[in-house]
Amino acid sequence: MFSLRVPRSALRAGMSRRDVLRLSAVGAAGVSQSGWLGALAAGAKDDPKRHKSVILLWMNGGPATIDLWDLKPGHENGGPFKEIEAAPGVKISEHLPNLAKHGKELGIVRSMATREGDHQRARVVSLTGYTPQGAIQFPALGALVAHEFDDPRADLPGFVSVGGRANDIGGGFLGPRFAPLVVGGDRDRLGFGAPAADLKVPDLERPAGVSTESHAKRLDLLSGLEADFAPGKGHPVAETMKAATDRAVRLMRPEAAAAFRLEDEKPAAREAYGRGTFAQGCLLARRLVERGVAFVEVSLDGWDTHNNNFERVKGLSGTLDTAFAALLADLKDRGLLDSTLVVCQGEFGRTPKINGQTGRDHWPASWSAVLAGAGIKGGQAVGKTSADGTQVESDPTRTADLVATVMKAIGLDPMKQNMSNVSRPIRLADPAGKPIKELL
Amino acid sequence: MRNRLLLLLAAVAWPGAVRAAEPPDPAKLAARIDDRLGAEWKRAGAKPAPLVDDATFLRRASLDLVGRVPTAAEVRAFLADTAADKRARLVAQLIDSGGHTRHMATFWRRTWVPQADTPEFARLADDFEAWVAARVQENVPYDRVVRELLTQPGAAGRRGAVSPVGFFAASESKPENLAANATRSFLGVNLDCAQCHNHPFARWTRDQFWQTAAFFAAPKTGDGGKAMPPELTIPNTKRALSPELLDGTAVKWPEVLASDTGRKLLTDWLTAKDNPYFARNAVNRLWAHVYGTALVEPLDDLSGDGGNTGYHAELLKELADAFAASGFDLKYITRALVLTKAYQLSAVTPDATDPRLFARMPIRGLTGEQLYDSLRTAAGLPPERADTGRGLGLEGRRRFAAQFHVERPVMAERSITQALSMMNGRLITDLTDPAKNPTLGGVASAPFLDTKGKVETLFLAALGRKPTAKEAKTMVEYVEGVTESDRDRALGDVFWALVNSSEFNTNH
Structure with missing residues (x-):
């Protein structure tokens, strides 16, 4: 089942253009018989059994949602930004003009009320859906979704994180198989924000100096060793090693690696998303979702605006507005918006009161998150904050509620259980959570 | 009640008499373990796996006790040793080493x-x-x-x-x-x-x-x-x-x-000798360290049913008592656990038995540290030393170990990112270069070795065993099939395949 004995031609990651042409010239029949090429085609959007996907636009640092989605013009907490209409009765920041045009897709949740005001803890709670408890290793939402929609034959992994992320929230008790494939962003430096627009899978390419022939030969030698390794048969640990190598080899294949080749997009399409890691990461997310990836995280860093809030939020709004709007338009054009849920949130909001440095500080008590696609009822704002923005006046929405909504929107039962590392079953969403019914 | 009595007896014998008494014999405790497990196998009608050969034993014991594969020289010496008690001596020597x-x-x-x-x-x-x-x-x-x-x-x-x-x-x-x-x-x-x-x-x-x-x-x-x-x-x-x-x-x-x-x-x-959990917890975790699965699972639920009435609750109690009676001697209990016949069982059996029977050895993943140290050992490089300051070497080890972190080796999984790193990453790429890999460099430039001898040395260094005839043939044919100037690179390819194999990446 995990054999590495596939036609050698199919193993040659990074074939030259001429190789590809020659291969097509002699006929790809021999290759497609192996099923390697077929897998990608089957992931296309016409597949009736296609599962839904999630794109999480992660606003790292905690965005001032009071300056994005829930403005308080006229109030002293409001700041200088003006409102524009996104849908009847729904107004957002003037610095999100392109998103306003997609207002009928946007479900704005203005009643987010959470408890953690520390970046790291809030990030863990937001990205896992659970408050840390003892030794339980909670998986990231992406790992949970990838696990539910797992297809062992898929060429691409089910969970991809773009633009860097804290790497301590991964597969959790589901194991490293469901940890995100991190694209762009130096995982060792533990940070966010990839250098430039270098959105590459680490170590995806053959090392310099290893020719295609050499690479193919290495894999041949390896598959011979694997075939003869008697203790490996039927032992799960040995099987996972072989399976991971197998998947890595498949990901190296030009057809799979092409998912990451943004240069294959038309220049106009790339321009539409804007420049920079986040914008191009959104484009990459679309390419991945199109190929059946279940969960893609794209990070935009810089929202921790303790000082000079308005100028910085204005700048970040421009980046977000262009990319998010282009993503929605692109998904729609390709018929993918009905099956793709886009979530835009950070770990918390920011203080309605403006501090002495024209900044805003951490504020989990009242903030906004935005959902779109996958059947989310857009064109509305759910929940309401007080005139000064400091309190949620409607029923508060907790992280668990938001997670339950995400699960439900993509057709998963939030109450489904997985066995955790402490032999205690854990549900997809904290059972305290209730899906936001206005959105579904 | 009975425990209290035992404790009282122990207290009388302790601590005045302890210095004079013979240190407890780990081999005796090991025999007790084998008796106990043997009885379980009989009851369950399970046939234990055969004992492993010397090369497999050396590799397993080295990984468990010093955290790395044996060097090619260690393999050769151990295979050449004809003493009947060489496995027991090896265990003692490894446990007393700095590794x-x-x-x-x-x-x-x-x-x-x-x-x-x-x-x-x-x-x-x-x-x-x-x-x-x-x-x-x-x-x-x-x-x-x-x-x-x-x-x-x-x-x-x-x-x-x-x-x-x-x-x-x-x-x-x-x-x-x-x-x-x-x-x-x-x-x-x-x-x-x-x-x-x-x-x-x-x-x-x-x-x-x-x-x-x-x-x-x-x-x-x-x-x-x-x-x-x-x-x-x-x-x-x-x-x-x-x-x-x-x-x-x-x-x-x-x-x-x-x-x-x-x-x-x-x-x-x-920490008292009569604490109901203290000694049992230590022994249970050490057991899991060398046998993969603990006597009582999960590891942090000794107070649950498994800890009191589970499969091996009694055996765990007996070992814990011996551990406490030895004065909580870690080397003694570690030796006892690996001197058993059970520790020498092969991972290969025609049919899988209940892992709780310990009738065969499970296959475990390597921890990040084990993998890193084993890669260096295979390449003939000295281990990064912790006592020579915080050089780049240690930082590299830490980073690699974090990337390949394994929670429980017996349930280890590998991610695509990890696999890509093993195939194309910087460390492995360096190790396929004879200039940066002393094992490879030595083999490549050795005038007295024919291709078969070179391939054999690479197998000993990486897998701790000689190649089978079939493996030797495949590898030799590949290396000799390339042009003279490409031979070193081809040997690098062989090394690459060896360290990417699941045999290298697991403890079996």
Whole structure:
């Protein structure tokens, strides 16, 4: 089942253009018989059994949602930004003009009320859906979704994180198989924000100096060793090693690696998303979702605006507005918006009161998150904050509620259980959570 | 009752007579283990796997006891040794080596301060491991190690940074975190869930959780400024609780209380020979370390049904008693566990048996540290030393180990990112270059070796065994099939394939 004995031609990651042409010239029949090429085609959007996907636009640092989605013009907490209409009765920041045009897709949740005001803890709670408890290793939402929609034959992994992320929230008790494939962003430096627009899978390419022939030969030698390794048969640990190598080899294949080749997009399409890691990461997310990836995280860093809030939020709004709007338009054009849920949130909001440095500080008590696609009822704002923005006046929405909504929107039962590392079953969403019914 | 009696007897024999007495014989305890397991196999009608050959044994014991594969020279010497007791001698020699000290320091650190495997607390790992290593090296009795750890975190200033203070730092010095981590680490009891509610699957109540936590709280100030036993209030309630021991033993407070009296009283109870969990927890974790699966699973639920009436509850009790009676001698118990026949069973059997029978060896993944050290060993490079400062080498090891972190080797999984790194990453790429890989460089330039001899050396260095005839033929044909100038590169390809194999990446 995990054999590495596939036609050698199919193993040659990074074939030259001429190789590809020659291969097509002699006929790809021999290759497609192996099923390697077929897998990608089957992931296309016409597949009736296609599962839904999630794109999480992660606003790292905690965005001032009071300056994005829930403005308080006229109030002293409001700041200088003006409102524009996104849908009847729904107004957002003037610095999100392109998103306003997609207002009928946007479900704005203005009643987010959470408890953690520390970046790291809030990030863990937001990205896992659970408050840390003892030794339980909670998986990231992406790992949970990838696990539910797992297809062992898929060429691409089910969970991809773009633009860097804290790497301590991964597969959790589901194991490293469901940890995100991190694209762009130096995982060792533990940070966010990839250098430039270098959105590459680490170590995806053959090392310099290893020719295609050499690479193919290495894999041949390896598959011979694997075939003869008697203790490996039927032992799960040995099987996972072989399976991971197998998947890595498949990901190296030009057809799979092409998912990451943004240069294959038309220049106009790339321009539409804007420049920079986040914008191009959104484009990459679309390419991945199109190929059946279940969960893609794209990070935009810089929202921790303790000082000079308005100028910085204005700048970040421009980046977000262009990319998010282009993503929605692109998904729609390709018929993918009905099956793709886009979530835009950070770990918390920011203080309605403006501090002495024209900044805003951490504020989990009242903030906004935005959902779109996958059947989310857009064109509305759910929940309401007080005139000064400091309190949620409607029923508060907790992280668990938001997670339950995400699960439900993509057709998963939030109450489904997985066995955790402490032999205690854990549900997809904290059972305290209730899906936001206005959105579904 | 019976335990109390045994303890009384032990107390009489202890400590006056202990120095004169013969040290306990680990081989005897090993034989007891084999008897016990043999009886289980009979009852279950299970046929144990055959014993492994010398090469497999050497590799397994080296990985378990010193955290790396054997060198090609060690393999050759061990295979050539004709002494009947060579496996027992090897075990003794490995356990007395510096590699064992370092390997077990990582093992205990990971058991006690698993938080240091997360980026948030990674900075704690080095100092804590250095502290454990010093104790393992001197074979300080296990109870004394734990006592020191729990009662002397303030010793940080005295001997540089080498102190167990990391345990407290990882718990943010909060009584509730310390209670949860101490009971999990030293008793194999999971109180975590009882923090917020009464645990549905175990016997612990929320009150017991906070009563345990209260030992770590500062004393209360009573009338006239006198220090009184501490009290903790359960968050969001008005319920204040004083320290109480989990098994209901009365707490005897001294007249005068110091800031750490509570912690010391808890430690007295926790590390006592008659504590119902302390010795069993240590042995159960060591067993899991060398056999993959613990005698009682899960590791942190000794107070559950498995711990009391489970499959091997009795065997665990017997081993724990022997461990306590030896004066908590870690080297003694470790030797006993690996001197058994059971430890020498092959991983290959025609049919899979219940892993709890230990009728065959499971296949385990390597920890990040084992993998890194094994790659260097295979390449003929010396291990990165922890005592030569914080060079780039150590930083590279740390980074690699974090990338290849494994929670439980017996359930290890590999991610695509890890696999890509093994195939195309910087470290492996360097190791396929004869200029950076002494094993490869030596083989490539050895005039006295033919291709077959070169291939054989690579197998010994990486897999700890000679190639089969079929493997030798394939590899030799490949290397000799390329042009003369490409031979070194082809040998690099062979090395690449060897270290990417699941045979290299597992302990079997």
